[in-house]
Amino acid sequence: MFFGYNTNGWSCHALEDAVRLLAEIGYRGVAVSIDHHALPPGADDLDARLDRLRRLLDDARLRSAVETGARYLLDPRRKHEPTLISPQREGRRRRLDFYRHAIRCAAALGSDCVSIWSGRLWEGVSPEEARAWLLEGLEEVLDLAAERAVRVALEPEPGMWIDTLQRFDELVDSLRRDDLGLTLDVGHVHCQGEGPLDEAIRWRAGRLVHVHIEDMRRGAHEHLMFGQGEIDFPPVFQALAACGYAGGAYVELSRHGHVAPEAAREALAFLRSVAGGA
Numbered sequence: 001m002f003f004g005y006n007t008n009g010w011s012c013h014a015l016e017d018a019v020r021l022l023a024e025i026g027y028r029g030v031a032v033s034i035d036h037h038a039l040p041p042g043a044d045d046l047d048a049r050l051d052r053l054r055r056l057l058d059d060a061r062l063r064s065a066v067e068t069g070a071r072y073l074l075d076p077r078r079k080h081e082p083t084l085i086s087p088q089r090e091g092r093r094r095r096l097d098f099y100r101h102a103i104r105c106a107a108a109l110g111s112d113c114v115s116i117w118s119g120r121l122w123e124g125v126s127p128e129e130a131r132a133w134l135l136e137g138l139e140e141v142l143d144l145a146a147e148r149a150v151r152v153a154l155e156p157e158p159g160m161w162i163d164t165l166q167r168f169d170e171l172v173d174s175l176r177r178d179d180l181g182l183t184l185d186v187g188h189v190h191c192q193g194e195g196p197l198d199e200a201i202r203w204r205a206g207r208l209v210h211v212h213i214e215d216m217r218r219g220a221h222e223h224l225m226f227g228q229g230e231i232d233f234p235p236v237f238q239a240l241a242a243c244g245y246a247g248g249a250y251v252e253l254s255r256h257g258h259v260a261p262e263a264a265r266e267a268l269a270f271l272r273s274v275a276g277g278a
Helices: 015-025 046-060 089-109 126-146 165-175 186-191 197-205 236-242 257-275
Strands: 003-005 029-033 063-067 113-117 151-154 178-187 208-212 214-216 220-224 248-251
Touching: 003 063, 003 257, 015 046, 015 126, 015 197, 015 257, 029 248, 046 089, 063 089, 063 248, 089 113, 089 126, 126 165, 165 178, 186 197, 186 208, 186 214, 186 220, 197 214, 197 236, 236 257, 248 257
Parallel strands: 003 029, 003 248, 029 063, 063 113, 113 151, 151 178, 178 208, 208 248
Antiparallel strands: 214 220
8 A cells, every 4th residue: 555645635736746746745646636727628738748747657656546526627616517417418428528538547647546426416316317327327437447447436425426335335236347446535434424444444345446535523524634533543554454455545635735735744744653654
């Protein structure tokens, strides 16, 4: 296992500057959040951007993942919309096109995975409709990813329809495919009372592809600097080691962009203190 950092916590920096600084600080991975300033869909110079970023990652010996959770990237009025379970078919197609773009980026960068989520359940949309749309969309996303040898991992997210690990398990049972991985956000599991954390990790070791990490309090979906929440981290790292997890644990402090370098240094110092030399 190694430590990485999500670029959604570097909103005040150019993407390439953020990558250079994270390498200097000592991180070994970067989770690239596609956004208006970071590999945006439709960019005329996308291939050149990807080439520069791939060379930068390679030179710094950094692993990478691709994140798809930017807040107002596809719709300037509605956060995180449209999704795979939006009521309008056109909206669902826009999300699929975006995931196609993310998969292209991940393939070009040699990233470990593309991380996605379900979207929220709209009023007037039945659970049966949402399930059918989500399964249909995931089938297409996974097929597209398989063509480029890219892993896809779905993150249970508070406020989304697939919000808990239990709902993720149910989705996997309905999907009946082996190639959908899990993005496990340690804070989300604690926030929603799905612990003990070490057991939650061990039970899903076979699906675990990607990890987000931050501190959090029970019942409050607020990503906190380590030490400001309630999480006991040593059992988390012991469980990851026990299940042979070799991917990244990516710090997700999206509201710390105004102090990104300081936050990144503080986070890495804490994580090394509780997990050793990862």
